[in-house]
Amino acid sequence: MNTACAFVYFPLLSVSVLAGPYTFTLLATYIRGEKAFSASILLDDITVGYYNSETKIYVARGNTTNEDDVIDPDTLKDVGENLLNHFIGRSHLLKPVNETESRVVYQVANVCEQSDNKLDQMISKTAYQGSTFDDLHFLDGKITYQLFSNYTEEPGKIRNLELSKSRLEKLYYPACIKALNNYLKKRGTQLNRKVKPLVRLIQKANSDSGGSRVSCLSSGFYPRHINLTLFRDGQPVSDHEITGGDLLPNADGTYQMRKSLEISAADKHKYTCSVTHLSLDNTLDVTLDFSKQFESAILSVLIVLALVLVFGTGVVIYKRRNRRPAPKEHVET
Ligand SMILES: *[C@@H]1O[C@H](CO)[C@@H](O)[C@H](O)[C@H]1NC(C)=O
Ligand SMILES: *[C@@H]1O[C@H](CO)[C@@H](O)[C@H](O)[C@H]1NC(C)=O
Ligand SMILES: *[C@@H]1O[C@H](CO)[C@@H](O)[C@H](O)[C@H]1NC(C)=O
Ligand SMILES: *[C@@H]1O[C@H](CO)[C@@H](O)[C@H](O)[C@H]1NC(C)=O
Numbered sequence: 001m002n003t004a005c006a007f008v009y010f011p012l013l014s015v016s017v018l019a020g021p022y023t024f025t026l027l028a029t030y031i032r033g034e035k036a037f038s039a040s041i042l043l044d045d046i047t048v049g050y051y052n053s054e055t056k057i058y059v060a061r062g063n064t065t066n067e068d069d070v071i072d073p074d075t076l077k078d079v080g081e082n083l084l085n086h087f088i089g090r091s092h093l094l095k096p097v098n099e100t101e102s103r104v105v106y107q108v109a110n111v112c113e114q115s116d117n118k119l120d121q122m123i124s125k126t127a128y129q130g131s132t133f134d135d136l137h138f139l140d141g142k143i144t145y146q147l148f149s150n151y152t153e154e155p156g157k158i159r160n161l162e163l164s165k166s167r168l169e170k171l172y173y174p175a176c177i178k179a180l181n182n183y184l185k186k187r188g189t190q191l192n193r194k195v196k197p198l199v200r201l202i203q204k205a206n207s208d209s210g211g212s213r214v215s216c217l218s219s220g221f222y223p224r225h226i227n228l229t230l231f232r233d234g235q236p237v238s239d240h241e242i243t244g245g246d247l248l249p250n251a252d253g254t255y256q257m258r259k260s261l262e263i264s265a266a267d268k269h270k271y272t273c274s275v276t277h278l279s280l281d282n283t284l285d286v287t288l289d290f291s292k293q294f295e296s297a298i299l300s301v302l303i304v305l306a307l308v309l310v311f312g313t314g315v316v317i318y319k320r321r322n323r324r325p326a327p328k329e330h331v332e333t
C-alpha cells in the first residue's frame with residue numbers, strides 16, 4: 001500500500017473539518033490481514049514524512065535539512081504500536097461489504113489544529129473502505145464520540161472508548177501539538193509562502209451542442225484557499241449552470257481550479273472570471289466579451305475588405321502598367 005492511495009481513500013482531506021490556520025495530520029492506512037501499516041505525516045497540506053510500522057522508520061520528506069529529529073522517536077514508537085494494535089484488534093469486526101473484495105482498507109487520521117484565535121483541538125477519525133466510520137473529537141478538555149456508519153456492531157465493541165479517550169488526551173494530543181510546533185519552526189517559510197494564480201478565461205467550441213464552453217482556469221496558486229466566481233454581464237452565474245470547481249493539486253505543491261459553463265453559439269453576453277486570493281492585493285478580473293467580439297469581428301471583416309480593395313486595385317494598376325509596354329515590344333519585333 002503506497003501513501004498516494006491513502007489520499008484517494010480517506011475522505012477527511014477533502015472535507016476540511018479543521019479549516020484552520022495550521023494542522024498536523026497522521027494518516028495511517030491498514031489493509032486487513034497484514035501485519036503492518038503505512039502512514040503519511042502532513043503539516044497542513046504539505047507531506048513532511050512517511051512512517052512504516054514494519055520497519056518502525058520515519059522518513060522525513062522534502063526539506064530534509066535536519067528534520068529527522070522533529071518528531072520524538074519514542075513517542076512515534078508508542079503511537080505506532082497503539083495504532084497497529086487498534087488496526088489488528090478491530091479489523092476482524094469490520095466485515096467486508098462485499099465478501100469477494102480482496103482488499104479491505106481501514107484508515108485512521110489523527111489531526112490536531114492550532115491557531116491564535118481558537119482553542120486547540122484534535123480529531124481522531126476512522127474510515128472503512130473510504131467511508132468515515134467514527135470519530136473522536138477532543139476540544140476544550142472534553143471528548144465527544146460520533147459513529148457515522150450503520151454497521152450492526154456496538155460502538156463499544158469496535159472501540160474501547162475509555163481507552164481511546166485516554167490515549168487521545170494523554171498521548172496523541174500532546175504529541176501532535178508538539179510535532180506541529182516543531183515542524184512550524186522548520187517549515188514556516190514554505191507554509192506561509194504566497195504564490196499568485198495564473199488566471200485564464202478560455203472559450204472552446206463544443207461540437208456536440210454547436211455552442212461553446214467557457215472555462216475559467218486558475219492555476220499555480222498557494223495557499224489553497226481561493227474564491228473563483230464567474231459573472232455574466234456583472235451578475236454571478238448560478239451554481240447549477242457551472243461545472244468543475246474542484247481544487248486540484250499540482251505536482252509542485254501549488255493548486256489549480258477550473259469552473260466551466262456551456263453557452264450557445266448566439267450568446268452575446270460579457271463573461272468575467274473574478275479571482276480573490278491571499279497573494280493578490282485586489283480582485284483579479286479576466287473578461288470575455290462576446291458583444292465586443294462581434295463588433296471586432298465586423299471591424300476585422302471591414303479591414304480585410306478595405307485591404308483587398310486597396311491591394312486589389314494596386315495589383316490591377318500594376319498589371320496594367322506592366323501590360324502596356326508588352327504589346328509595344330511585341331509590335332516592334
Ligand atoms: C464484489 O466485488 C467483485 C470484485 O471487485 C465484483 O466483481 C462484484 O461484482 C462485487 N459484487 C457486488 C455484489 O457488488
Ligand atoms: C447504510 O446501509 C445502507 C443499506 O445497506 C447502505 O446503502 C448505506 O451505504 C449504508 N450507509 C453507511 C454510512 O454505511
Ligand atoms: C529548508 O530548511 C531550512 C532550514 O530550516 C530553511 O532555511 C529553508 O528555507 C527550507 N527550504 C524550504 C524550501 O522550505
Ligand atoms: C472568499 O470569500 C469569502 C466570503 O466573501 C471571504 O470570507 C474569504 O476571505 C475569501 N477568501 C479568499 C481567499 O479571498
